[in-house]
Amino acid sequence: MSSQSFDVSHQLTPEKECMNQTAPKETLIGKRVPKLDAPEKATGLTRYIEDLKLPRMLYGKILFSDRPHARIVNIDTSAAEAMSGVRAVITAADIELVPFGFGRDNTAIKKDKVTCIRDEVAAVAADTPRIAAEAIKQIRVTYENLPVVTSTEEALADGAPIIHAGTPNNIPFQFDYSHGDIEQGIRGSDVILEDTYTLRRQAHCCLGTSGIIASFDADGRLTLHSLTQVPFLYKHDLSRIVGVAPEKIRVIQPPIGGGFGSKLDIHPFEPICVFLARATSRPVRLVFTREEEFLATPTRQPMVIHLKSGARKDGTFTFRDVRMLLDNGGRTSWGATTPWISMRTFSSLYRVPHVRQHVDVVYTTNPYACAFRGYGNPQATFALESQVDQLADALRMDPLELRLKNAQKPGETTGQGMVLGTCGLADCLTTAARNAAWEEKHKKPSATAACTAAQEHESSIVNRQPSIARGIGMASLFHVGGGAKIYRSDGCGTMLKLDDFGGVTVMTGSSEIGQGSETVIAQIVAEELGLPIGNIRVINNDTDLTPWDVGVHASRTTFIAGNSALRAARDARRKLVDAAAPRLKRKPEELDLQNGKVVDRSSGEPLESIGKIIRGLHFGRTKNELVMTTDFYEPPSTAPDERHMGNISPCYAFGTHVAEVEVDLDTGVVKVVRLCAAHDVGRVINRLGIEGQVEGGIAQGIGYCLTEELKVEDGRICNPSFTDYKILTATDLPEVNVSFIETHDPAGPHGAKGVGESPLIPVAPAIANAIYHATGVRMTELPLTPERVLAKLKEAREQETIND
Amino acid sequence: MSLVELAFVVNGEAVSVKVTPFVTLLEVLRDHLELTGTKYGCGEGECGACSVIMDGKVVNACLVLALDCEGAQVVTIEGLAANGMLHPLQQAFVDHGAIQCGFCTPGMIMTAYALLEANPSLTEDDIKRGLEGNLCRCTGYRKIVDAVLSLAEGGVS
Numbered sequence: 033m034s035s036q037s038f039d040v041s042h043q044l045t046p047e048k049e050c051m052n053q054t055a056p057k058e059t060l061i062g063k064r065v066p067k068l069d070a071p072e073k074a075t076g077l078t079r080y081i082e083d084l085k086l087p088r089m090l091y092g093k094i095l096f097s098d099r100p101h102a103r104i105v106n107i108d109t110s111a112a113e114a115m116s117g118v119r120a121v122i123t124a125a126d127i128e129l130v131p132f133g134f135g136r137d138n139t140a141i142k143k144d145k146v147t148c149i150r151d152e153v154a155a156v157a158a159d160t161p162r163i164a165a166e167a168i169k170q171i172r173v174t175y176e177n178l179p180v181v182t183s184t185e186e187a188l189a190d191g192a193p194i195i196h197a198g199t200p201n202n203i204p205f206q207f208d209y210s211h212g213d214i215e216q217g218i219r220g221s222d223v224i225l226e227d228t229y230t231l232r233r234q235a236h237c238c239l240g241t242s243g244i245i246a247s248f249d250a251d252g253r254l255t256l257h258s259l260t261q262v263p264f265l266y267k268h269d270l271s272r273i274v275g276v277a278p279e280k281i282r283v284i285q286p287p288i289g290g291g292f293g294s295k296l297d298i299h300p301f302e303p304i305c306v307f308l309a310r311a312t313s314r315p316v317r318l319v320f321t322r323e324e325e326f327l328a329t330p331t332r333q334p335m336v337i338h339l340k341s342g343a344r345k346d347g348t349f350t351f352r353d354v355r356m357l358l359d360n361g362g363r364t365s366w367g368a369t370t371p372w373i374s375m376r377t378f379s380s381l382y383r384v385p386h387v388r389q390h391v392d393v394v395y396t397t398n399p400y401a402c403a404f405r406g407y408g409n410p411q412a413t414f415a416l417e418s419q420v421d422q423l424a425d426a427l428r429m430d431p432l433e434l435r436l437k438n439a440q441k442p443g444e445t446t447g448q449g450m451v452l453g454t455c456g457l458a459d460c461l462t463t464a465a466r467n468a469a470w471e472e473k474h475k476k477p478s479a480t481a482a483c484t485a486a487q488e489h490e491s492s493i494v495n496r497q498p499s500i501a502r503g504i505g506m507a508s509l510f511h512v513g514g515g516a517k518i519y520r521s522d523g524c525g526t527m528l529k530l531d532d533f534g535g536v537t538v539m540t541g542s543s544e545i546g547q548g549s550e551t552v553i554a555q556i557v558a559e560e561l562g563l564p565i566g567n568i569r570v571i572n573n574d575t576d577l578t579p580w581d582v583g584v585h586a587s588r589t590t591f592i593a594g595n596s597a598l599r600a601a602r603d604a605r606r607k608l609v610d611a612a613a614p615r616l617k618r619k620p621e622e623l624d625l626q627n628g629k630v631v632d633r634s635s636g637e638p639l640e641s642i643g644k645i646i647r648g649l650h651f652g653r654t655k656n657e658l659v660m661t662t663d664f665y666e667p668p669s670t671a672p673d674e675r676h677m678g679n680i681s682p683c684y685a686f687g688t689h690v691a692e693v694e695v696d697l698d699t700g701v702v703k704v705v706r707l708c709a710a711h712d713v714g715r716v717i718n719r720l721g722i723e724g725q726v727e728g729g730i731a732q733g734i735g736y737c738l739t740e741e742l743k744v745e746d747g748r749i750c751n752p753s754f755t756d757y758k759i760l761t762a763t764d765l766p767e768v769n770v771s772f773i774e775t776h777d778p779a780g781p782h783g784a785k786g787v788g789e790s791p792l793i794p795v796a797p798a799i800a801n802a803i804y805h806a807t808g809v810r811m812t813e814l815p816l817t818p819e820r821v822l823a824k825l826k827e828a829r830e831q832e833t834i835n836d
Numbered sequence: 837m838s839l840v841e842l843a844f845v846v847n848g849e850a851v852s853v854k855v856t857p858f859v860t861l862l863e864v865l866r867d868h869l870e871l872t873g874t875k876y877g878c879g880e881g882e883c884g885a886c887s888v889i890m891d892g893k894v895v896n897a898c899l900v901l902a903l904d905c906e907g908a909q910v911v912t913i914e915g916l917a918a919n920g921m922l923h924p925l926q927q928a929f930v931d932h933g934a935i936q937c938g939f940c941t942p943g944m945i946m947t948a949y950a951l952l953e954a955n956p957s958l959t960e961d962d963i964k965r966g967l968e969g970n971l972c973r974c975t976g977y978r979k980i981v982d983a984v985l986s987l988a989e990g991g992v993s
Contacts, residue, residue, distance in 0.1 A: 066930045073938030074926035076873015076913035080939060083872035237973050239877050239885055239939040289875075289939030290973050322878035546937025546974050720933035724975055728936065731976030754882035754971060762967040762977040 057626060057636070060555045060565060061782050064720040068551045068570070069287070069544075078287045081243035082319045084257055089245070090119055092308045092318035093164035094301055095154040095171050096328055097146035100362070100747025101195070101397040102175035104144055107154060111170040117159040118167045120311035127307050130273045132298060135204050135364025137196050140273060140303040146175075147195050148362030148399050149747055150328040152300045157308040157316045180747045184336070184357050184394040195362060195395040204360065205368055205393040209375045209676045211447040217351020217386030221342030223426045228338045229415040230813040233331035233742040234735070236404060237759050240289015242329055243319030244302050246309035254306065255282045261295040261543055262583030263575050265519070269298050274306040285573040291545030292732070293403035294329060296585055297365045301328070326752030330402035331742050333367045334359045335374075337415040341384075343423050347437045351386035352416075354378050358393045361400030368393045370401075370408025373516070375676060377412040380446035381457075381510035382420075382438035387447055397747045403585065405729070406789045409511055410736060410796060414814065417507035417797035421804065430474065431506060431801065432465050440510070440686075442775070449677040452684055454775035454785070456712030457508060460688040463771050464506065464710040468690035473504045474805065499697040502705075503806025507797035508688045512681035513714065513777070513785035514667055515588030522586075523666035524593045525579025526600040530659040532650055534563055534628055534643040538600075539571045541581025542593035547788055548721035549589040553597045555717055556781055560601035561608070562625025563642065579664065587685060587786030590717060594781035596665035603661035612645045668779065683777045683785045687711040689730070691766075691798040695806045700822030704734055704766040704799060711770070714777040714785030726770045726791040731760050733795025741815050844905045846871065847915030855902050862886045862897035864905070865912060873913035873942045877971070884970030887943035888912045894950040896969075913942035916949065925949055925987055932983035936974035944970045948984045958988040 072078045109121040124143035132138055142151045154171050158164035179193045186192060187202040194200050218224065245257035254276045260266040263283040271278040288295070305318040320328065336357040342350040354375075360368055371391040379387045424431040440446060442455040465471070515522040527539040538557050544550050554568040571577055581593065605625060612630045613620045616639050624631050629638040630645060649657045667682040692706040709726055716722050739758040743750040751757045776783035800811045809824040839854040846869060853868045862879075865871045865888070877885030879898045886897040889911040916923035922930065925945055935941050944967065951958055951966040958966070963984045964977075972980060 064933070066933065067935055069938070070930040070935040071922060071926070073935050073941050074922060074929050074945060075917050076871075076942040078938055079872060080875070082876055083866075237971075238937070239883065239971065239973050240875070240937065241877075288937060290937045292973070322880065322883070548936065720979075724933045724936055724979055727976035727978045728974045729976075732973070753880060754878055755880075759971060759973065760977075761969075761971065762964040762981060765964070765977050765981075768976070768978060 060559045062716045062719060065551055065555055065565065065718045066720060067548050068554055080240050080289050081245065081257060081259060081286050082240070084245060084286060084317070086245060086247055086315040089315040089317055090157040090159065090308070090312055091161040091164045092155060092157050092305050092316045093161070093168050094152050094304060094318070095168045097149060097151040097153050099146065099175055099177060100149045100180045101178040102146050103178060104142065104146065104153065104173065105176050106174040108172040109154060111172070112156055112167040115163065115167050115170065117163040118156055119159070119314070120157045120308055121154065121167065121171070122307055122311055123154045126311070128275060132269065132273050133364055134366050134368050137204070138300065138363045140300045140307065148397055149749065150399055151362065152304060155304045155308060157312050181397045182746055183396060184359050187394050187396050195397060199395060202395040203392050204364055204395060207371050207391040208389065209379065210388040211379065212351070212386030214351050214353050214386050214388045217342060220344065221350040222345040223423060224340065224342040225419060225422050225426060226338065226340035227419060227422065227812055228336060229418060231335045231337070231411040231414060232814055233334050233401065233744065234404060234740045235326060235331050235742045235757060236290070236292045236294040236329065238290030238292065238294060241320040241322060241325040242299065242301065243317065244305045245315055245317040246305040247315035248309055248313065252276070253280045253282065255284065257284050257286055258302065259285060259288045259295050261291050261545060261585060263543060264541065264580050265583060266298060267575060270303060273298070273303045283575040285543055288545045291584065292405045293407065293585065296403040296583065297330070299329065322754070323752050326742065326757065327749055330365055330367060330400050332404035333370045333401040333408060333411070335411045337411060339415045339419050341419055341423065343427060345427070347427055347429050347434045349382055349384045349438045352378055352384050354389040356389065356391040358391065359396050359398055360393045361396055361398045363400045365400055365402040367401035367403060370403070372408070372518070372676065374408040374412035376448060376450065377409055377416055377510050379448040380440065380450055381416060381508060383440060384447060398744050399749060405732065406793045407586070409509070409789070409793050410733070413507065413509055413793050414797045414800070417794060418800050418810070418812065421505065421801045422810065432461060432470055435461055435508060449679055450681070450684060451679045453779060454683065454712070454714060454777040455686060456773035456775040457686040459773045460686050460710040460712055461508060463773060464688040464690045464708045467710070467769050467771060468504065468692065468706070468708040470504065470506070470690060473692065501695045501697055501806040502693070503695070503802040503804070504690060504692050505798050505801025505803070505805050506688060506690045507794035507801060509686065509790055509793040511685045511790050511793060512586050513683040513685035514591030514681050514780065515582070515669065516586040516680045517667070517669040517671045519582050521666060522582050522588070522592065522669060523664055524581040524596045525664045526596040526662065527579055528557065528600040528604055528661045530604060530646050532643065532647050534567055534641070534646065536561065536563060536568045537571060538568060538597060539578045540593050540597060541579045542572060542589045543584040544572050545584055547589070547725060548718060549584070549593060551721060552590050552594060552717045556594050556597050557601045560598060560605050561642070563628055579662070587788040587790065589786070589788070590784050591683065591780050591786050592665060592667055594717070594784060596663045598781045599665060600661045600663035603663065604659050607659050608642060608645050611649050612640060615645070615648065616640060682779045683714065685712060685785050685787060685790045687790050687794060689794045689798040691795070691802045693799055693802040693806060695803055695821065697807070697825060700818035700825060702738055702799065702803060702816055702821060706767045706769070708769040709771070709791060710773055711787055711790055712773040712775050712785070713787045714780045715774050715783035716772050717782060717784050722772065722787060723770055725787055727768055729791025730768055730795055731765065733792040734764070734766070734799070735760050736792065737796035737799045737814060738816050840903060842902055842906060844908045844910060846910045847912060857903060859902045860898055861888070861900040861902050861905055861910070864902045865897060871912050871914050875939055875942060877939070884947060885940055885943040887946045887970060889946060889950055894947050913946055916945070925952070928983040928986050929980070932979045932986065934975060934979040934983040940970060940972045944972065944980055951984070952987055956989045958984070960985055
């Protein structure tokens with residue numbers, strides 16, 4: 033947090049609110065509150081992992097496999113060990129190999145065999161990063177190549193090489209879900225469509241690369257400066273891998289240069305750094321180069337989704353049958369479980385009586401994937417929302433009307449057992465459509481668009497006009513809005529401490545990865561205690577201080593950490609008011625806390641400073657007390673049963689995006705001109721922060737849709753740099769219009785629901801649907817590069833010619 | 837390897853360091869001078885996280901050989917705030933919500949600073965084009981552009 037004073041009060045316009053038909057009260061909720069750590073970040077004073085140095089610290093470096101599938105015959109480290117400045121060289125022979133990862137098929141360093149290009153083979157610790165890098169080059173590994181398995185088809189073919197001995201069929205996991213009866217759904221359908229959608233690898237591209245510092249105390253306690261998003265689970269899981277009792281592990285999270293799900297798993301470099309620190313008895317820092325970041329950190333899960341669905345003539349959805357194939361790569365991370373979230377969109381974005389989903393997670397010798405903002409939902413939503421438009425086309429219905437007809441409604445329980453306390457989907461649909469002038473712009477009948485586009489193209493060549501086709505498309509989303517109870521607890525703890533002067537320290541278990549949770553938590557506490565937000569200090573990065581939390585993921589922090597902070601603040605407020613009442617000769621219910629003062633609730637008249645009440649408790653003549661409260665909030669959600677049924681989250685997020693595109697028919701280049709987003713967020717807590725979440729999510733979504741693909745050929749990564757892997761720049765940005773639908777979820781803090789992941793999810797299908805509207809061409813494989821679009825346009829023109 | 841003496845001016849202060857001939861300006865700033873506000877994002881001039889001003893122009897510090905800075909005037913993110921007050925551009929980034937994880941922020945601010953110095957009446961398109969070499973993964977750029985625009989002459993504050 034900033035050492036410089038920073039006053040946000042000038043930002044806050046007083047909002048007139050009626051409280052008991054009385055005095056106006058300023059509220060922080062819904063205001064544009066600048067991020068509390070922004071001044072520190074704006075001045076370059078924030079110290080990220082790469083900026084931290086401990087005394088006598090060494091620098092770690094990893095040797096990764098340079099082939100996708102091979103037996104390790106021999107490793108000769110003698111030349112590296114002989115180098116001046118090299119303090120340790122370790123291989124699998126030097127450590128205890130404890131299997132970890134969701135599939136327990138990974139170890140920190142690999143012993144006998146590598147199963148993907150990035151497998152860790154050896155590591156060094158040296159006096160400088162340059163010496164460490166040089167030492168890595170001196171390690172000689174003798175491999176015996178094994179057959180490369182580059183696709184799920186190859187992995188599932190008869191006689192395919194076995195990648196992991198315990199899994200002879202190369203299918204480590206299968207997931208099945210169903211509700212209703214598919215056959216009955218098929219019989220009741222007037223229209224049935226099926227298609228296959230192919231989703232590729234998106235890299236997180238956090239601007240700060242991955243890193244860690246490991247150091248041991250004299251008494252064997254391990255301190256990790258780690259970028260993990262799940263510090264408490266991390267302690268527990270890492271403990272097993274490195275052989276240090278969890279109670280002796282302290283995780284300190286320095287400010288994190290971007291997360292987006294990438295730091296949900298334990299990655300091999302983390303225990304490796306611990307082993308290096310143990311081997312040298314010195315602190316070791318290991319920070320990736322950008323190339324290592326591309327090569328050796330997992331991506332979004334690549335999937336092939338075969339989707340078949342049906343509807344009655346009037347547009348009522350009848351059934352949905354999904355088969356998903358995951359290219360799991362050579363190791364199993366939490367990425368393998370992304371279908372758990374995919375299936376919730378298939379089952380519950382719309383009312384569908386019959387849904388079935390079968391998932392095969394398949395080993396290949398490709399790089400592996402992990403969690404990434406949306407967690408399987410962007411993939412599912414691309415398939416589903418593309419097909420909803422295909423159904424609309426087949427039914428000759430407006431896609432908006434079809435969606436509205438089938439949209440979930442508040443109070444409903446979905447087929448998968450999710451209870452929708454609030455649901456603003458219909459409002460999201462109509463709001464985004466209205467803002468985008470949908471009715472007017474979608475008029476052009478898309479069924480004939482291909483023909484029109486082709487004809488327009490022909491005439492444009494003759495007339496030398498730019499051959500641009502314009503279109504509009506929409507897609508909606510359904511996501512958890514307050515965590516997902518996958519682990520035994522989905523809770524968060526808060527400890528709140530007031531000093532003698534009205535300063536508040538909030539220790540929250542929830543982690544900050546740039547999304548602005550510390551500001552939202554401070555707003556909630558400041559609001560409850562009637563203190564300026566500048567009085568609130570949030571500590572959220574040290575497991576020795578902060579209470580348990582399951583981690584920052586599943587769009588849960590505002591809802592769950594916010595609820596916990598709210599409850600802890602309410603307790604503190606009660607203590608203050610109860611202490612003030614006898615001093616001021618009022619009843620507690622006649623008092624309020626505002627602007628650092630205890631005030632008369634009805635008149636707003638200031639009666640006493642809050643600091644004075646706190647000091648009265650602390651230094652009382654007869655009784656001495658500090659104002660400290662604690663809370664642990666466990667959401668009222670339930671873990672899914674073995675059939676994946678259950679109310680996994682205490683609330684759910686909805687949204688709709690409408691994209692307007694221009695497709696260059698000569699080059700296949702797609703330009704997103706405008707994007708109108710409407711999100712059901714329950715209630716806005718920090719308007720500045722939530723706009724940033726939505727705008728940033730849209731940018732990542734456009735990248736996922738149009739430009740981003742980590743290319744893998746023969747198990748090797750082809751584009752490990754920002755030159756060859758293209759994320760959006762400032763010039764690629766469309767005009768973005770964002771609306772918030774405030775459904776005031778009764779379970780949320782001030783009615784808020786989560787929004788972190790939502791804005792990325794529907795972007796790609798909205799754009800694909802707009803391309804279809806513009807050209808009549810249905811794009812089913814991401815990213816929608818000019819090559820892919822052009823190929824489809826060409827195919828459509830040839831088809832057109834044959835038909836003519 | 838023998839060390840070479842390098843003298844230049846950083847944030848108005850004359851500095852002298854002994855460096856190996858192959859180090860970059862980025863390494864000198866971060867490792868020798870502990871000016872860690874300038875970030876390593878890629879080391880290849882692709883992301884702009886290490887943008888600093890050298891003799892009035894934006895450079896990627898990761899691509900500048902330190903010895904080429906002999907006698908140069910370098911301004912880093914640490915050189916903007918003065919007397920405990922944020923520079924107006926830093927304040928604009930704070931107020932407009934242009935900062936999330938913050939890793940790209942120093943480079944983004946230095947580039948924007950140079951853009952505004954070169955042309956106080958920047959348009960939105962000028963800003964977008966000018967910031968094209970600075971990647972941000974969090975914000976979607978909208979609020980960054982708004983922050984810079986608020987300081988352009990005739991811009992919206």
